Amino acid sequence: MTYVRVRYPSTEPLLACSCLILRAPLCDGGITMEKSFDPKAIESRWYPQWEASGHFGPTGAGEPYCILLPPPNVTGTLHMGHAFQQTVMDLLIRYQRMSGRDTLWQGGTDHAGIATQKIVENQLAAQGKTKHDLGRAAFVERVWEWKQESGSTISNQMRRLGASIDWSRERFTMDEGLSAAVRKVFIEWYRAGLIYRGKRLVHWDPVLGTAVSDLEVENVDKDGSLWSIRYPSVGGGDGVVVATTRPETLLGDVAVAVHPEDERYAHLIGTLLELPLTGRQIPVIADDYVDKDFGTGAVKITPAHDFNDFAMGQRHGLEPRSIFTLGAIVNENAPAAYQGLDRFEARKRVLADLEAAGLLIETKPHKLSIPISQRTDAVIEPMLTDQWFVDLTRDELPDGRPGGKRAITDPALAAVTEGHVRFVPENWKATYVQWLTNIQDWCISRQLWWGHRIPAWFDEAGNIFVGESDADARAHAQGEIVGALRQDEDVLDTWFSSALWPFSTMGWPEGSEQNSQAEWARDQRFLPSAVLVTGFDIIFFWVARMVMATTYFAGRQADGSFDRKFAKLADRVPFRDVYINAIVRDAEGQKMSKSKGNTLDPLDLIDGITLEELVHKSTSSLLIPQVREKVEKRIRKEYPAGIQAVGADALRFTFAALATHGRTINFDLKRCEGYKNFCNKLWNAARFVLQNMGVTAEPVEAPGAAALDAALERMDAHIQAIQERAALAGLNRFDAPPAAVAPSLPERWIVSALGIATAEYHAQVAAYRFDLAAQALYDFVWNEYCDWFLELAKPALANGNATERLAMQRTLLEVLEAVLRLLHPIIPFITEEIWQQVAPQLGLGGKSIGERPMPQASEFAIDPAATADIEWLKAVLSGVRRIRSEQNIAPGKPLPLLFTGGGMADIERQQRHAAAITFIARIDPERMRWLEKDDAAPAAAASMVGELKVLIPLAGLIDLKAEQQRLAKEITRLEGEIKKCEGKLSNANFVANAPPEVVLQERQRIADFSTTIAGMREQAGRLSEG
């Protein structure tokens, strides 16, 4: 291809006029782009440039707008849920950044105590080692190594997705600064009496060997049995038959409870029973909790291994009797025969022994729900252990001081009920409020090695001292310290540090060793953040706890008061809005899970993956051969050619388009492919526009000096034209300019349509309706800009005079450039790539489209007159197309076209659009005319546009029968519509009560339908004559 230096006109704003020297091929007088959009080629290019430019960080100017990234597990990989969420966040951040806000997307990762420790433990296990072989220090060192190794995986995946996080501020929950925040919060809550340590019954995961919080327990329904067991009375007598689902806990029973008003057992209350197999004796007690009608009406009480029993034991002063080790093995508190047995072994043995003793009365099937640890699938064993808790429930402090009334919980509740934090969709508010109202104390200690070690020390007498360090703990010691101090072995629940994320990432606590005074002063403007985007599954784990911690700590001064900015609860919230996104499921609506083998990897959608790789990936972690086979079969069927690469933009657009306010979205690859097509459509629209930017439509034959000079001369003329026009038109080219330089109707119409689409887009983004926002732009680009405007532009570009062409070129560019900016938050890569080509044509400076402002609807004049005109034109063109299609006339065949009926407006419009009609509908200009009054109308196929009749004469082209049938069918349909309207209008109540405009509308409809029918009847009559 031969290139030559050509000057292109350029204006921005219109009054200015600069000349750019561009390289452009002469062959078509414009810029060329690749024929189709190739995501791979462009995506790798832009992200590094964006990141390097520092453009993702806050500018310090404008109203602050912050989004906190829910920190993913540091050693995790990106899944579809992340990708969805992050698309939404990036959309919002890029949108607000372009809208002039001082934006921060705060990123980072979570140390994810249990999950990460488990991974490293598994790695050790593969080498035949346990963490105990290494010891605590070496093990933790090992986890840090793994964190360093894999920690960047997910960040890099997020970059692939285009996430515009300010990476320079990336944080990790075990960073020094964040750890300082953790210690400070723990210590302050402890000193305020809001954290306590105690021996309590907790949910114990015997596989991990740690307590977990109630939220980390899942209840799974299972078929089990209900066994009835006789506890004979001491000294003979039948005693009591109890019903239980866990017979092995009999070994730890301390009583049997009956309802106080249960006549069957009244005489036994206070007496002693023989506890089978143990030789122990236990009392019969009375308690309201017992349901007379369930089982036998008598309950065995095992306070050490059941939450309800524990509560009852406390009411009755019964000493709990633990019968399991922390590994859930029967311990020395049980008879020797059972010691050393695992829980489920012990159950079998106990049942067998009861049977043998004749004490097992009945076994019947029973549905029950079993508590399972989310992390390990191990059956949770309630276990009596020393743990740390955050007090969320008590009305007063432990020492009886007033003012402790739900000091953490109540503000968190008020923040939402008083509307300082708003849930979107709103109904999640009820979930939040209900949970917080019925909350239990939060068990925050974990018997793990990876995490924030609890800043508490024990002396040799077991007294507790809390502080930043052992020295600090000593300094704050209330009582005497007996001997040496030893730090608590436990670490904190991962969610404890997550709860602090809204302010620990902003330099809080200020002035600590790790955080400078200045950092918090600078960054607290991002508190509260604008919106939290997260899944409903962590409303309790994370959202509620952030509200708790932030309402308590934000802006708290050393003396306990709040600084001015944070004095009000309304300002002490972590975020204003909580956007709860839907859960991503597969196309069939199944939850995606590795064990089902139906997960999709977002990176595989972006980059594509072969069938064999996909099969391998999806089945390699599946251990059961049958499942493996099934999964492989499904994948081979569903993705016979693997997954084609759709690119990050198409994936993002898909997520945006699926982001309704429902609670699940089914991810369908087909949808994704459709949006890839959309990207290609946009690409090709740009390609068309740029191809037509040349100063001349005619190819320049040779790049000779003469030709070049001539071209430059023409250029100068055009530049002058622009200047003149701009001077006349004023700054806004879309204001109605003087007639000599007036934009054409199609131009006015597309600008107007852009204005409407822009308004819709902004409104929907503001409402967090990203599906509708995306749809507004999709519709505009495809159905207005491409389908109609590019077509309407073609006649002007091909046949217009210099001024018309220039005007059309500018409008093509300007609308394209605006729509690229609107789309940029959704599809950043392709819009950047195209914009880089488009911007110089408009003389726009700036390194990146992201630095351009977001278009506002007010920039685009709404133009009802132009819109009506173009709608008329569309109707005429559609009419011709329909006739062609129905009559099977080749699209390229030039046709005659006749007009009849209609009024002056139709005549004017027909004249105005004559060039467009002949060009686009491929009408022979010689044979396009109005029928004179007394012209004999030829047999023709007709299309009604209001009162105007558009006719394609038969001349051997038309299938007469088909046309008659079509007319008859259409007439019947319209008559039906008229009947409906008439039905309404004949109802006196309707006419009396309906709003006048509705009544008018019905009358108008009848009139319109009647006109159309009349025209069609006439046409049908003519056909039958012919």
Next chain:
RNA sequence: GGGCGUAUAGCUCAGCGGUAGAGCACUUCGUUGACAUCGAAGGGGUCACAGGUUCGAUCCCUGUUACGCCCACCA
């Protein structure tokens, strides 16, 4: 037991007190000068069911049915 949600085209989903919509799929035609990752033209719906409010209900209210999620659970 408590709370929340869903039911609209073959599929996935928008929608709204007054003409029922999109994408995909389907049918027919088409390689026309941005795009076959495309274009043009079509077919397809008792808006789950029953009552109520209203001039008018797919939409609001009540109930029923079906499905789903969360929380709490009687051993």
